[in-house]
Amino acid sequence: MMVDSPDRPEPLTGDRNLETEEFVVNMGPQHPSTHGVCRLILTMDGEVIKKVVPDIGFLHRSIEKIAENRTYHQFMIYTDRIDYVSSMNANHAWCVAVEKLAGIEVPERAEYLRVIMAELNRIASHLVFLASFAIDLGAVTPFLYAFRERERIVDLFEMTCGQRLTYNYMRIGGVSKDVPKDFVSETKKFCSYLYPRVDEYEAILTENPIFLGRTKGIGLLDLPTAINYSVSGPPLRGSGLKWDIRKDEPYSAYEKFDFDIPTGENGDTWDRYKVRIEEMRQSARIVEQALEGLPEGGIKAKVPARFRPPQGEAFARIEAPRGEMAYFIVSDGSTKPYRVKIRTASFCNLQALPVMARGWKIADIVAIFGSLDIILPEVDR
Amino acid sequence: MFELEGIFSAVGDFLASFLGAPLLQIVSIIAVAGVVIGFLMVLALFLVWWERKLSADFQVRIGPMRTGPHGVLQTIADALKLLQKEDIVPLTADKKVFFWAPVICFVTCFLAYICMPFGKGLIVRDLNIGILYIVAITTFTVISLLMAGWASNNKYSLLGGMRSAAQIISYEVPLSLSLLGAVMLAQSLSMVTIVQGQGGSFLHWYIWRQPLGFLLYVTAATAEVNRTPFDIPEAEQELVAGYNIEYSGMKFAMFFLAEFINMFTVCAIAATLFLGGWNPPFEFLSFIPSWVWFLGKSLFLVFILMWFRWTYPRLRVDQLMAFAWKFLLPLAFLNIIVTGFLIYLFE
């Protein structure tokens, strides 16, 4: 097959050695398994990955700059858009940080409602993880099952706050609306519905030999590296550290609930998957406890519309589904923050991808990337 | 009653009454080819629709509903849409090879049906090396996939093409070996003889004497036609679409339909060799025409393949190779040795 193409290399002749050549594959920005707009520049030797360079910034909206231009109340809706898969948690982090800054006491009912919503959102987020992780490995059906359950959570949210994705539910000093009448019974029903469903996912995936082959021992991340890379959340717990901000630095009402912190042993892809599966059960437990002990009372502290926190700085972090989400706020006493630094979990977790992926096959990088559960808007902000 | 054999011979006699012998030869060849290809095209369209409906049902969805009752005409509409699409050839592609790859893929998938016994007496040509011919001709697919992967001049395509070459050639070995057991039992390579050897009740089917062979065959065949969990050549999450990433319009449709026809081919082989072909499971059920049995058994196996696809994750390329060479191949050899030993013992 001779085709007259000028840039075709010379045919190899006898006196030249047959050399193999590394080649560069651009995985993304548009690729089925980059979960958004992320570009991974892979240097490959055949199927084996020699080097990964993540290229981010395609979704950069400069939310930190926008924050300097919005009041504290207004910025709430932008926190939704930092991490749209778990925007309740992003709301929560902003509220916790601003309340820390201004020293606002939040009514107990509001704290309980926040915990319920944050944990439901954690379940929803982990369901999205499960769905996309399964599809990354080629199993399409669990995707639909996971979204079926997520739909019920989203219905609960819509019932409460009116939106299905960018909830904008929490307010500085409380929450925006009290839950509707049948929310408590519906949520209890959902929790008891969830446990058998999680068992179902496990039946399809967890011990499946093909799934084990694709995840066990793949993408190892040892604990010192994880800590040094500031990896947080399920990847950190998957590497074996029993660390959860909800337990270790409790915020809201988390100290009142009884739950376990699941951890992995080897820090491989399977461990990270298993930690998240287990966390769904624990979150359902927290929700059940919170519903049981939901106190009566107000849902919002008095915060003026023209809210001016005192001059100062605040650093607050919470345990979002993907890991640690922190806000560093500098206030100059006006209605707008002077500087907001948003630390998101995906940003740091993605940074550890090159270490984890080196030496594995191209199919594995999909699994490893999926197991980190990266949300790209959270990386780029 | 509804046996098609009579109809075909009647048509043949009718044609012979006014056509001379050489002309009859040509006309009958064209007619038979037309009938087989037409049947397979309809079958492929049906399989695409069925897969979509079945996957929807597994996933608590509905699937196509708009075109025709329960969307049965959906694939026809899709095919018509693909026919109208612009035929895009990448600038840097190897144009000739790029063109011929889908054609070869599409043509070879029909060739296997020359000696496929659809029913009692319903076979285009009963070659005495039938099964050998089928195994040989189905391997042609790999050439077309490799051509497609190479000619697209795309890194993902190339990876897909290389993967498919490695995979299909590797799985060809355990596939052929697993068929040998049935061939040894039938003492023949002819498809018709193999089917006739399984006559009587369903207890005479070779699956009872070749359970391991059957399992090995189904596994290897799944890999042979690039279905999940062995669909790494077109692994969507890694290679986007593998070898057919640059193909669009009718060329893509050819690959797509060929994939489904290939899937039916391997299932039909399994039905013929292990499930008694067109033989009914019980003597008293023989009033149902033989081709219904053949189709039913083949489609049942197709269902199992689809069931696999919508349940399992995908293997990795090195695991796939290891599975073929380290697991399937020794078992296939073991199967042959045990079969041979038992045949020697009981006869």
Place this chain on the structure above:
Amino acid sequence: MRAARQVWSGVYNLVLGLVTVFKHLGHKAITLQYPDERMPMFERSRGVVVLLSDPETGKLNCTACMVCARICPVYAIDLERSEEPDPETKKRYPVKFEIDNTTCAFCGLCEEACNFDAIKLTGKYEFSVYDQKTLLYDRDFLQELGRDVPYEKKKKPLPKAKAAPKADPTSPKPEEPASPKPEESPEESPGEDKPEA
């Protein structure tokens, strides 16, 4: 022995997966055939923004106090107050009330801030259009949209107390979302610095 157990566990789990998936065959689908079937919207659903009118007088509740325009995080509301109060209701009214639905984030802050039950986010959706400019909704269109929207008076008493509309008025049928007349894109309105993702 260990290998045998591994093979057994592998086969068992492969079959378990198949059975689990098989159990879903024949279940009722969870998806909807969208244009034929529609999901019922919750009472609190935050869809398109409408302006509410008094069911008795048919006039807008809005007094053009600018609270919504100030709280809006994306500055989607462009509002102009009348010079003179309305002779009937003795209230000021908006002479111009435009919501730019290309920037609206459906956050509901305007509804929360409003003290006059004048603006509300409803469960209405399906406002896709071919031309971006037609997404700039003007006052009359927003009022039409809000005609059939039931609402409850907020607890806060109105500055000028009026007969509270008790029952939800079974007012006219929902209008077809006729696209409002295309207007100039709001140059004078303070846009936002960075578009939403």
Place this chain on the structure above:
Amino acid sequence: MTPEELTSKIKATFAEKVEELPAVTGIPAFKVKPEHLEEVCTTLVSDPELNFDNLPCLGGIDYPETNEIGVVYCLFSFAKRHHLNLRVIMPRDNPEVISVSKFWVAADWFERETAELFGIKFKDHPDPRPLLLIEEWDEGYPMRRDWEGKDFIRMPETGQEK
């Protein structure tokens, strides 16, 4: 270590190299001169009592009024469970500070982000390419307070007017 113990420990260890700032919601905060940063960080990582093994957050901060620009380091120790807030204040004209990515790899991307958004140069950075912005970005440093971009509209002070 409790914040009070940590404060006194750090004061004792570094003496005049650090300068105490008001605590950030209970977290001890210190100001470090750019030239001392490397030394301070070395001790913070290696001292068995301090043992700061984790860098959760790093960001820039701009003070155009005093013509200064700073970098804030939020440190944490998983081993000892204590927080520390360090900051480096530099003149705004040519800010330059040592990269801490040799102590905490997590600083790599944080510093790349801060460098392109604030225009702070991090010496000895292993990979000083831009991270979030496009490679041919030439509109200055967008996160500085006085930055004026092509499409950037500063919002009116809606919250304060009556």
